[in-house]
Amino acid sequence: MSGHEADHPMSATPIILADGVTKRFGTNQVLTRVTLPVMERDVVCIVGPSGSGKTTLLRCFALLELPSEGRILMEGTPISTAEPDRAIKTAARAVRSEIGMVFQHFNLWPHMSVLENLIEAPLRVKKMPRDQAIAMAEKLLAKVDLADKRDAYPARLSGGQQQRVAIARALAMSPKVLLFDEATSALDPELRREVLIVMRQLALEGMTMLVVTHEMGFARHVGTRTVFMDRGEIVEEAPGAAFFDAPKTERAKRFLQQFEEE
């Protein structure tokens, strides 16, 4: 229906793709045959009740968990399976830093200044010259409106500021896709906005994003696609606002009702 589908016809290769991913922790099956492609410039928002497997799915994409069955592919190349062989491991190492992730609890490194947090990976992983890394970090800090916090330590920053630093840190590796796991859930309501503004700005600039969120406003207005998960399955999937205006399944309707009551 909308313009974005025309941008990438069905034949295009997704930036990242979960291909029939099942995940079990012991006997607890958390994901069941999840297939989810994320196309270039997509902003896919994953919503769903607590415990439905959203974080686990994101962690599979981020290569922090191995799927029990199925595969993760990046631009058509398998980078993760239940028992990765040498080729897959090599492919994963090559593209690992192209998949960025923003965590619920920021996970900034407290013993490093904001600037050091940003340049660490470019210096060590990309072997970028130091002055170049610093110049880039300063540009990214300006972008998230924190140029003046360059030499501050994370503990001195508000939660909203810390999360914006974490976003800048992820951007410093120029990822092809950014994963967000409830990036605003740990924040006081008044601090959420500043983070959401940065996320929306990224989306407008064409960043490919996969966003687990409880912010229905963000999913409706910024997301290009909404994915509804329940009990480890993708129950419903719709472009942008369509999911909110006309949910098809009972489960989705019930889920959305909670937010109306709020």
Next chain:
Amino acid sequence: MFKYQFRWDTVWGSFDFLMSGLQMTLIVSAATLVLAMIGGLIIALLDMSRFRALRWIGVSIGEVVRNTPILVQLLWVYYVLPIVFGIRIEALVALIIGLALYQAAFISEVYRSGIQSVPKGHVEAAQVLGLSPLQSFRRIVLPQAIKMTLPPLASNFVQLIKFSSLGAVISVSEITRRGMELSATNFRPLETFTFIAVVYFLICWPLAMGIRFWERRLQNR
């Protein structure tokens, strides 16, 4: 009923004699700490090894050391090692080795909990950004873990100052031994050992208080 004529001059008269013992106490404690830190690292590495046999060795050393009295260990090192290896060990060397072995078993736990105190998320952030496991250990885990291990290591130093008094049993001339020697000649154990207890307290107490303050500051960060 407690009519006792204090003769503190018997202690002051041997002040230098006792202080040279204190010097020995501090040297033994410092040398032992350094050795125990290295030993602790080895035990920790054995504990975390990928190989079962090595893990078993690490765990066994820890269990044996933690569940036998330190004095017995010391006597064992002093009297048994020479028999087994057919070499003579100086009492001082035996004291340092014995104490270091004992303390290493505890320090290995200090290292382990220091490493475990670093939140998993910090390592995952590094992993997602592409840092190798070694890079992330060196740059993210170690600097934070070291900060957490410094106060417990300082506490270990305080413990060693006290434990080194066991050297008296195998006649290492640290301050407690000097006190025993002095009281055998001046027949004034009350003054002598009171003085020595005060010396230990004046060194250990401020250190312990400082460490407690330091630990609280680390936790409140």
